[in-house]
Amino acid sequence: MTLELQSIGRRLGERWILRDLDLTVNSGECVALLGASGCGKSTALRLIAGLDQPDQGQILINGESMQAIPARERRIGMVFQSYALFPHLTIYNNLELGLRLRGISAEQRRTRVNTILEVVQLSDQAEQRPSQLSGGQRQRVALARALLRDPLIFLLDEPMSNLDAQLREELRPELKRLILDGTQPVIYVTHDQQEAMALADRIAVMRHGR
Structure with a gap:
C-alpha cells in the first residue's frame, strides 16, 4: 500500500496555502509533517482525506487517483486534535x-x-x-x-497536542502499538520536533505551504 502526493496545491483566493507538495509514504511507514501553525500541514491531510479538493496535482493510493473518489469511500482513518467524540x-x-x-x-x-x-x-x-x-x-x-x-491509511492531526507533557510521553507506546507498528502508511502532523523524532520513520519539514 502506497500513498503518493504529486505536486499537490491548494489555493485560498489568490494565495497558495499549499504549493507543489510531493510526498510518498509506503506500507508500514510513518512520515511526520513537521512545521509551525499555518504552514499547510492540516490542509494536506484534508486533501488526502477528501474533505477538500486540490487546485493542482493529484493524490494516489496504490496508484489509483483519488480525484473522483468521495471521502466516505477512501477508507482513511483520521484522528483529530479535538477527538471529535459525541x-x-x-x-x-x-x-x-x-x-x-x-x-x-x-x-x-x-x-x-x-x-x-x-x-x-x-x-x-x-x-x-x-x-x-x-x-x-x-x-x-x-x-x-x-x-x-479498517483503513488503508492513517492520518493523525496533532492527536496529542491537547495533553500535558507527561501524558503525551505515556501515550506514545500506546500509539505505536495501536497504529504506528501496523502495515498501513501513516502521516503524523505535529509542530513538536521531539514527538516527530520519537514516532516517525521520516520527517518532512513544511514551511510556507511547501
Whole structure:
C-alpha cells in the first residue's frame, strides 16, 4: 500500500496555502509533517482525506487517483486534535455509530466494538460518556474509532497536542502499538520536533505551504 502526493496545491483566493507538495509514504511507514501553525500541514491531510479538493496535482493510493473518489469511500482513518467524540453518547455508542451508518449488522457491530474496546483497554468504560474519561482515555477512543474503519491509511492531526507533557510521553507506546507498528502508511502532523523524532520513520519539514 502506497500513498503518493504529486505536486499537490491548494489555493485560498489568490494565495497558495499549499504549493507543489510531493510526498510518498509506503506500507508500514510513518512520515511526520513537521512545521509551525499555518504552514499547510492540516490542509494536506484534508486533501488526502477528501474533505477538500486540490487546485493542482493529484493524490494516489496504490496508484489509483483519488480525484473522483468521495471521502466516505477512501477508507482513511483520521484522528483529530479535538477527538471529535459525541458528548451525549456512551463510549460504546460513539464507536458503534459509524458502523451502523455503514449498514453493518447489529451482531457484527457488537463483536467489532467489543473487540476494539479490549484492544484499547477500555472495556470497563464502555458505558461511560466522554466527559467521564481522562484525556488519555478519550484519545484512545478516538484511535479505536479510526481502527474500526479498517483503513488503508492513517492520518493523525496533532492527536496529542491537547495533553500535558507527561501524558503525551505515556501515550506514545500506546500509539505505536495501536497504529504506528501496523502495515498501513501513516502521516503524523505535529509542530513538536521531539514527538516527530520519537514516532516517525521520516520527517518532512513544511514551511510556507511547501
